[in-house]
Amino acid sequence: MNRLAVWFGVLGIVLPACAIQSGAVLAQGLSWTHAFDFDGDGDNDVVEVEFTGGAHCCYRFAVHLTSTNKIHHLPFLVDGGYVGGLDLSRPERFAIHETDGTLPEMFMEIATYNGEPQPLPGEWTHRYGISTHHIAVGFARGQLRIRDWPLSK
Numbered sequence: 001m002n003r004l005a006v007w008f009g010v011l012g013i014v015l016p017a018c019a020i021q022s023g024a025v026l027a028q029g030l031s032w033t034h035a036f037d038f039d040g041d042g043d044n045d046v047v048e049v050e051f052t053g054g055a056h057c058c059y060r061f062a063v064h065l066t067s068t069n070k071i072h073h074l075p076f077l078v079d080g081g082y083v084g085g086l087d088l089s090r091p092e093r094f095a096i097h098e099t100d101g102t103l104p105e106m107f108m109e110i111a112t113y114n115g116e117p118q119p120l121p122g123e124w125t126h127r128y129g130i131s132t133h134h135i136a137v138g139f140a141r142g143q144l145r146i147r148d149w150p151l152s153k
Helices: 122-128
Strands: 003-008 011-016 046-051 059-065 070-078 094-099 105-109 134-138 145-148
Touching: 070 105, 070 122, 070 134
Parallel strands: none
Antiparallel strands: 003 011, 003 094, 046 059, 059 070, 094 105, 105 134, 134 145
C-alpha cells in the first residue's frame, strides 16, 4: 500500500495515501509554518503566509530556506475561506505532503476565486511549465521546483 506522511494544521501522521485527517498542533509544539525541512539540510524552514484581503481571497506564500538563507516569494494565490487564517484543514486546497521518504512539498490549488477556477496567467504556464490549477512546490537542495499535481478523483 502506498503510504503518505501528511501534515494538516500542525499535526503530522502517516496514513494510507487516500486518508484525510486534520489537526491544529504538532507533537513537537511547532506551528506548521516552522515544522518542515523543505531543502533537506536538517533544519526546518519557514513558510510565510500573507492574506491579501477580501471575503473570498487569497493567500500568498514565501518560503525562507535555511540552507541558502534565501526567501522564495511564490506568485501563486490560494483561495480564502479559512476562518481564523490559513491552516491545513482543507487539503484539497492546501496541504504539505512527504511521500515515500522524500522531502516535503506544498500542494496547492491555485488561481481560483470562491472555489471557481480562473484562467491561469500565461506567465505561470510559461515560466513554471504548469497547466493545471493543482501544483506541487518543493525545494530539493535549495532549488525551487514546481510541477502539476495530478489529482485522482
